[in-house]
Amino acid sequence: MSDVVVAGAYGGPEVLSVIDEAVAEPGPGQVRIAVRAAGVNPFDQKVYSGVFGTDPANLPLRLGAEAAGVVIAVGAQASGPAGPVEVGDEVIAYRASGAYAAELVVPASSVVPKPAGLSWEEAGGLMAAGATAVHVLEAIGVGKDDAVLIHGAAGGVGLMAVQLAVARGATVLATASPAKHDLLRDLGAIPIAYGPGLADRVRAAAPEGVHAAADLVGTDEAVDVSVELVADRSRIATIAGFARGAQAGIKLLGGSPGADPGTDVRAAARLQLTEAVEAGRLRVLIAGSYPLREAAAAHRQIMTGHTSGKIVLLP
Ligand SMILES: NC(=O)c1ccc[n+]([C@@H]2O[C@H](COP(=O)([O-])OP(=O)(O)OC[C@H]3O[C@@H](n4cnc5c(N)ncnc54)[C@H](OP(=O)(O)O)[C@@H]3O)[C@@H](O)[C@H]2O)c1
Known part of the structure; x- marks a missing residue:
């Protein structure tokens, strides 16, 4: 029993x-x-x-x-x-x-x-958020020459995506409330407060432009600011803002109707994630x-x- x-x-x-x-x-x-x-x-x-x-x-x-x-x-x-x-x-x-x-x-x-x-706690929380983060970074093609905007960076998925994008060599612009900024800085990101004026703050932090964006929170702001700042819509994805994301023509990822479930990418991500943990690239x-x-x-x-x-x- x-x-x-x-x-x-x-x-x-x-x-x-x-x-x-x-x-x-x-x-x-x-x-x-x-x-x-x-x-x-x-x-x-x-x-x-x-x-x-x-x-x-x-x-x-x-x-x-x-x-x-x-x-x-x-x-x-x-x-x-x-x-x-x-x-x-x-x-x-x-x-x-x-x-x-x-x-x-x-x-x-x-x-x-x-x-x-x-630890057991860490192991129990690694995979669902980690595999989602890997799927997102693959879908928007994050590499070492990119500046990538990550909305919802302090959440379960966000903290994984930030670390994995930093490990790929990208410049990571990470939105969160100010109380989370020290944590995001420690992980190698440039923290930015969400809320009114977000697009201007991102422009100031990345004067050479933003190449890709991930909405990991599902707000209209995250989708709208991504579309405003990233020229190529195939390099913007959402895991939570499906209605707004569909209107904007960006990538929808996950289990929702019309979204890419990324079944194979997420399954393959499991051993990539344990390897990243063992190599000290992911906490x-x-x-x-x-x-x-x-x-x-x-x-x-x-x-x-x-x-x-x-x-x-x-x-
Ligand atoms: N499609 C998929 O495959 C898939 C997979 C996993 C998760 N999801 C979805 O993705 C979302 C995030 O999942 P999660 O596990 O990361 O959730 P979570 O851990 O609960 O995320 C909470 C985070 O969201 C941040 N946040 C709240 N309001 C925000 C705003 N307006 N702008 C930017 N960040 C904000 C918070 O930062 P502050 O405390 O700084 O406000 C907090 O750190 C959920 O809706 C979940 O259902 C989808």
Whole structure:
């Protein structure tokens, strides 16, 4: 049996509870993991709040997409992107449907080795935001000669994108509230306050122009300022401002209708991310960690929209 977080109805964090559920034996190509940390992402909240529909037939909903833990059982032919998976392996699972749980059965193809230097919290929060950041930087082709504008740079995805763009040698213009500017400067970016006058502040910080832009927050301002400053719309992407982004003719990335899900890029990103962590090019910044039973509190924190880094649940 395993503790599992479920949403018993559509609504706010109050609909979340923990139930005790049987865990299946892993079948061929599957592994069972004792979860040490599960990443919390805004997507999880969108699911039970009803953004993607409120079909009662889908209740109760399991939540979560990423986890780190120890393999406790394997089925036949359990092999992942880094090779065979064995009992006792410390791993990160992504995508891992229903990851808010103490134990989890996932396809072995979802599992990569956890870098030894990464804590459980860091490992639990690496993949969903990290793979999204890799997808964004690939989609807008960020390279060493670019100045790239990253909106929402202090968020879970933003902090990954900033570090990965800096590692590519780009000049990174990073929007955030002033309280986050020291952190962004430490990561190698040029911090810029969002809000009225943003385009002028970016021009002043990058007098030679901006080559690419990523909206990682979903505001009209992020899309509009990107379009104003970047000449080539194929070098602007959004992961959250889909209506405005579609009107502007920029790239839409993720699971929304009409967006590029980047399935292969995100799957390939997993080993790139663990390698970047091992090489010291990427840190996972933790904004908060909560016991699994306090998932609702974790969600109240992420719903502020102003956390910096990853929130994780600890079974
Ligand atoms: N399409 C996809 O594949 C995909 C994947 C992952 C996430 N997402 C979506 O992308 C968004 C970000 O995800 P996340 O995990 O990074 O969320 P998050 O960690 O909750 O992001 C919070 C950050 O947003 C910043 N922010 C808030 N208002 C802002 C504004 N007006 N301008 C610039 N920055 C602002 C905050 O900075 P301050 O505290 O400084 O205000 C805070 O650091 C969410 O909507 C999420 O659902 C989409």
